[in-house]
Amino acid sequence: MELNGTLGYELSSLQALKTMDLSNNFLHDAIPYQLPPNLTYLNLAKNNLSGNLPYSISTLVSLEYLNLSHNSLFQEIGELFGSLNSLSELDISFNNLTGNLPVSMGSLSKVSSLCMQNNQLSGTVDVLSNLSLATLNIANNNFSGMIPQEFSSIPNLIVGGNSFANMPASPPPTLTPPKNPRDQPNHPQGPVSAPTVPDTPIDQDDKKLQTGPLVGIAVGSIAVGSCVLFTLVFCLYKARKRNDDESSEPKDIVGSLAVNIERASNREIPIPNNSHENAAVATSDLQPNGKMTPERVYGTNGSTAKKAKVPVTATSYTVSALQVATNSFCQDSLLGEGSLGRVYKADFPNGKVLAVKKIDSASLSLYEEENFLEVISNISRLRHPNVVPLTGYCIEHGQRLLVYEYIGNGTLHDILHFSDGMSRKLTWNTRVRIALGAARALEYLHEVCMPPVVHRSFKSSNILLDEEYSPHLSDCGLAALSPNPEREVSAEVVGSFGYSAPEFAMSGTYTTKSDVYSFGVVMLELLTGRKPLG
Template identity: 50%
Template sequence: MREMLQMWRWVLVFFTICILGWRPSSINAFTDPQDVNALKILYASMNNPSQLTQWSQNGDDPCQQSWKGVTCSGQRVTEIDISGLGLSGTLGYQLEPFAALTIFDASSNNLGGGIPYSLPPNMTRLNLGSNNFNGGIPYSISKIISLKYLNISHNQLQNQLGDVFGMLSSLSTLDLSFNTLSGNLPESLSSLSGVNTMYLQNNQFTGTIDVLANLPLENLNIENNQFTGWVPEQLKSINLKKDGNQWSSGPAPPPPPGTPPASRNKRNHKSDGNDSPSNGGGDGGKSGIGGGGIAGIVISILVVGGIIVFFLIKRKSKRSSPDIEKFDNQPFAPLNSNEVQEMKSIQTSSTINTKTFDTSASINLKPPPIDRHKSFDDDDFSKKPIVVKKTVTAPINVTSYSIADLQVATGSFSVENLLGEGSFGRVYRAQFNDGKVLAVKKVDAAVLPSQLSEDFTEIVSNISRLHHPNVTELVGYCSEYGQHLLVYEFHKNGSLHDFLHLSDEYSKPLIWNTRVKIALGTARALEYLHEVCSPSVIHKNIKSANILLDAELNPHLSDSGLANFIPNADEALDSSAGSGYSAPEVAMSGQYTLKSDIYSFGVVMLELLSGRKAFDSSKPRSEQSLVRWATPQLHDIDALSKMVDPALKGLYPVKSLSRFADVIALCVQPEPEFRPPMSEVVQALVRLVQRANMSKRTIGNDQGGSQRGDNQPDTPDSLS
């Protein structure tokens, strides 16, 4: 009997060991919750396609359940290959959590919308080719430093390429072909030290291809663009396709003095028959002076001669200094077009146009145009080299307008065309001869004095780099006669402030769906400025008057970057300190931060919820400040329902309203450290949309405030 009990005891021990032995493996195989959530959002964004077998909104273990196209290592998703499945919809907004993903291939589908600007950070291979993606290339590409293969060809991408390639030294293949990308190639392309294959054909690129000259390329296709200039010698020995451009005819100009002879990277160097010794000797470049050496000597003589001539002219100009001083004392007059053209011809006719050894400056060996505000004297000349500052021209992706152009388009900046007045100046409606309508902001002289024209050019350059569907696009600028103007895209439905607070018998009130859409789109704009742009951009002036609505009532955040880049912006913003949008710490210290932007955004959300102004002096004293009046009521559902905008007439989902109020409460907390980052605000608003599941049963079609697309935000991205 004792032996039987002992045997059963051993059997029990055996089964216990077996059971315990299997449990850890199942636990270890359980997919990381972040990856699970991101896959579900991706699945929903692609309209829950049946082609993706095993994928499910209810599934919680893609790695063990063998979701189609998903490869795992341990608990993390490492590869997603969903190419060629006829998928539609978008890629959603939540790809960044795939921290272990190295390969993402969604090529050859019918996916559209913008490429998500938050991408998996550790990819080595990204293929989005042959889809319907539009917009531009997101800045987050620049942070994927492990990327080796990038293919976004055969899409509908527009805009100019941003400087996003500076850190991608591992990239070996870049394919941007068959899009409508425009503008000059960015300087950061020259940092692709590992690239051997590049396809840029069938776009609308302009300018030269000099930035590609020293790359270790083996294959380069630049056909059917609008490139100009000459093909660098270094690229003539590779597999190059260059037809369909506007190349300059005739021999290329000689390289600047000190430039090493054109040569390919060693692994790409190929003999083209021109490498034989010039004197017929068998030891190549070891003895004798070749043709390049002679050319260098000749150029050096010309340089020395040019410098001597320069000093002779300088001495002559010094002798006639009374005339110059007499001219200096005259009031400054703007250059006319003939003078500008003459100055350009002086600079460009120089026989030797050197790039110098300092990349931030260029030396012109001919005498520079006279600066009408300064006279030449020996002390001044000896201290300062004759250099041209780095930022003297605005980027090519914005248009330079003349004052005359804008005067005609705005009716001489007439009151009839005045759209509004903000902290930095007045905004006018401008209609051009071709029928295009734009918005022109005249920057106040107090904000940007006339002597800061070069700073203005840099401001234009910085703002022109901001590209996001919910950020108002800068399309042009003007800097003449001491005036500084910015030209933006025009949005026909005006500002959110006007929509909420100015009665108009022809417009219907904004429905709840549309209010959530406006909040989410604005939050995404701020998330882009705060967390995608590098360095972060603090808006400093978030208010409903700076949220513009297009024909479909999609929001576009205006004045983005303006306060961040203008030197005297904070002083200009002080005048609006009592507007109701400023965070408590700004009122105390005058310091703007990312957290103060979040507070101001919370005030805008309160406007959307209540229909009240941020500060309204016509209200009783206890209700004048919207935040002070509303904050105590945000967590009381009965009080909350009473503070909702009466214009909604009770047509809103109660749970959605409550969660909307929860987000507001987080944003307008008095302590900045407790306010969430914008990425969390975006996620909270997206979850609100998903959970609320706003339907036609809740909000009827006859309650709209927009032409289309407001009543059914089926997916999060339809709200962007």
């Protein structure tokens, strides 16, 4: 029987379970933080598990076999192996794990087989130099530095596909080159009757064969040198002409072409609203990979403006497409309201449902408006199962909108305090799962993202629940768009009252520790069912 779904957090209650083999199934989402504590054999290979390696692995002191290969695990491995003194086989190959090898991996005293190939691991492998390994496969990663001398004693060693400075050379060919008959000694059992060829014809033929390549090389060198010289002269001529014409109006064809391209890039092209895909701006036609690279202009005068390209991995939408999807941002499509603006449900003609945050222009300062694309670029790179991903944006006609995946079961705040029927469905295990998922999201923002991302508005109304009551943290990365301080009352301060750490109220400084304080308040709210100021 094939399993399809997520691993339940009730696994930790299976105290006596020692062997767990759930390989070759369709399990997805993250590995539970809590696992049966007495496991000696754990095989979750060939599923679709994502996220990172849970910290609870470090508590499985009896574990002898661990196989998490062929999944979609990512992030850094973490210091998990300090207490796993019984582990003999570890396989985390064919995932998307990143970062350096943890120092605790060097304390695996009994490990004999270690497979980490086909990941994105980096740094050196010195922590493995003292292990008594029979098999080590670290191929196809981003390791660098030197291969430790101790690796020469490992019988099955595979290190290809890395950037080691002392990468072993390829094995020599098995065929031996033929020897010159004149240098061969007469051997009674060997082929000594080789035909004798006069020396003079061979020398002449060699000279003829060598003359052709030499002439070709000489002619090619002359041609290349001529091309380089011609290019240099042409560049100097163009530079001098550009300097001469800098103060005058450009009249050459190249200059007018550049102006036309610049105007075309800023011209707005109407796009039909018949599908979600057609809602992208026309400039995406110039970029077949689908990754937008809009340009931002600094300065107020056209002659001194400088352009800086900001890579954005989200889709660009037109205002008209979002108006159609949200029914002109009507009240019936309203999902909620935050410190930066309102959020609307967007139904696209192709059946896709998204959430659109329409940012109130009065909530942003002029500096934040100019750096809006940079903020979008940073937010679009946040990828975690418990973080609501940004899928698109719009900066057309002075509007600034953010498009997110739609999470359709409401917020944790509404379910806890405004829906008695829904709150009854939040069993103890469900509440623990919500707490752990929110903790994972915060851990990702603080520990994995570089530089760390401070959420600044961690509260139950920003924790969205899907149909399986899995949590998804919203508004991640929006701290860079803090409300305009010139506004009399900040909606963020009002909405976060009761969640803010004392040091924030006293100093106005918000750090990752402030997020952890807010997390504690949400946990009390989740476990007691009472409001922060109740």
